[in-house]
Amino acid sequence: MLASSYNEVLVVFSLIVAILASYTALDMAGRVSTASGRSVSLWLAGGAFAMGMGIWSMHFVGMLAFSLPIDLGYDLTLTAASLLIAVATSAFALWLVCQQELPWTRLALGALLMGVAIASMHYTGMAALRMMPGIVYDPVWFVLSVLVAIVASGAALWIAFRLRQHSAWVVVSRAGAAVVMGCAIVGMHYTGMAAAQFPEGSFCGAANTGIDTNWLAILVIVVTLAVMAIALIISVLDSRLEQRTASLATSLAQANSELMQLALYDNLTKLPNRMLLSDRLEQAIQKASRDHSSFAALFLDLDGFKAVNDAYGHHRGDQLLVEVAQRIRETMRGQDTVARLGGDEFVLLVEIGDPTDAAKIAEKLIETVRQPYSIERHECFVSASIGIAVYPGNGNSQHELLVNADAAMYHAKDQGRDGYCFFESSMNANAHEQLQLLQDLRHALERNELVLYYQPKVLAPNGQTTGAEALLRWQHPQRGLLAPDQFLPLAEKTGLIVPIGQWVINEACAQMRRWRVLGREDWSVAVNLSASQFAHSGLVETVRSALQRHALEPRNLTLEVTESTAMRDADTSLAILDRLAEMGVSISIDDFGTGYSSLLYLKRLPATELKIDRGFIRELEAGSDDAAIVAAIIALGRTLNLKVIAEGVETTPQRSFLTELGCDSLQGYLLGRPMPAQQLTDSFVTPQPA
Structure with a gap:
């Protein structure tokens, strides 16, 4: 028999190629198992080619490491056939491990078919030498090589199936498994080589007509490394794209969940809306x-x-x-x-x-x-x-x-x-009445049913008129003249208060302009702002537009904000009132004494006037608690350089007492009831001081 030898460097290189091929196979199995649609076929074809090329390359690197004392070459047809067997075997292996389940019976059958196919690839590659006479195989080593191929195939299939899904340690796990699989593949190859014996006088029939070993070495090394490198790079890029896609999908799902939460649940209490x-x-x-x-x-x-x-x-x-x-x-x-x-x-x-x-x-x-x-x-x-x-x-x-x-x-x-x-059915009458009233209120503006009444404000103690407060009324076609407490709660609840409030500001400015034309340039008209209107983003622009539309001096307009509204969000209120005050509009703090005020914020508000709530005036008499409160409010107003006006003055003793306390202005039924603008213009008579 001819003496044979091995190049140790190429043997080591064949082991490295086997390990790389195994890692590529495991990575491709993971790609195929997680892909969907047409990409499954593409990954399967690419993976089969890369894996088959790697196994075939390992075989021929091992063959190149083998040397005999004669010239060697490889038949092109048989060499290509061995490559096709390797690729087909790889495709079968990838298809098998990417199934939903891999029972032991299917694993055993797959290992048998794949082992026989790999052995066929090996011995087909050996036949490509075209030895004359033919290679003699030791039966024991031959059978052992086939068994090693079957066992190695079974182990490879099981490992690939177990590691096909992504996990936190997938790279480390695949690397370790690739080493085991690579050693098994190399073991099968060199077991098969040990079975081959070459009789004395043998010669290689493909030495002159086949592929030269030097060219084959270059081809195998370059093509194999290129294929596996490209496969791994594509896999890494796809993995990163997949992770990014998964991250985007997670973010999108979270955003959808948040949108659903906002759409279906109350933001404050988290209850269903x-x-x-x-x-x-x-x-x-x-x-x-x-x-x-x-x-x-x-x-x-x-x-x-x-x-x-x-x-x-x-x-x-x-x-x-x-x-x-x-x-x-x-x-x-x-x-x-x-x-x-x-x-x-x-x-x-x-x-x-x-x-x-x-x-x-x-x-x-x-x-x-x-x-x-x-x-x-x-x-x-x-x-x-x-x-x-x-x-x-x-x-x-x-x-x-x-x-x-x-x-x-x-x-x-x-x-x-x-x-x-x-x-009870009898309750429906009130419910339907409220519903009808709301429907009528929606059309009240467009039908010009809303009107403003004006209650005069007078100076204390001489009784000189300084202006009037605009008070809203609704001239309902069936119900007659309605006071604000009969419909404003509905307007506030439904949001109609904002357009109604805009109308009030515009109409009050228009009336004040008419009074200026009649010579009452020192008057001012006061308009109450509701909580919703005060919080509306368009308030400042509404006021500015009304003043410009009617060519009215800002000092002729006073905006009354209740103490509770101003203190609800003090910092925001301060910002809004500052913008209004910068325009020159006067600010009055209405219903003072009924809310919860912080003097720290109160002194920062750009107010020019405090308005004492009528609740303190109703039972006002010397020595009472209300008298002490009113006196304190007046003193506070003077300290802060604010004018103080008292509303709800209905008796002469009330007027006298408020005048003695130093109240600047008075308003109430004693001094004038709310009336249409024309009536105030035509028939108002300035009261004489008592």
């Missing part, structure tokens, strides 16, 4: 109709919340609402729905067996809500008025149920608050 309540209510109606069961809609409104909100500020009012919502949520059962409609209104949907169940729940809620609250070390008290509408019976649609529950809630308030009422 009106939109989600509508969906839950529709489901409850369908379920009750299908199962012939009952449920109740409880409309809950807080009693005394406005007083707490005005006294302690908007921020603490929000904290109180959050605490109330938490108490309601803890009181209800898991299957019940608790929603916030806005402000201090909540709606609850509860499954009941009979109406007494709803009554028990309402009693429990009322008891829970009335317990004291501690908000930033301030003890607060509110109660709840609840209206109950039962389905079926009190309405067949969402709208009817909520309207009827709302009507019952208002009936509970009329009965003294801190209680509950079931809906």
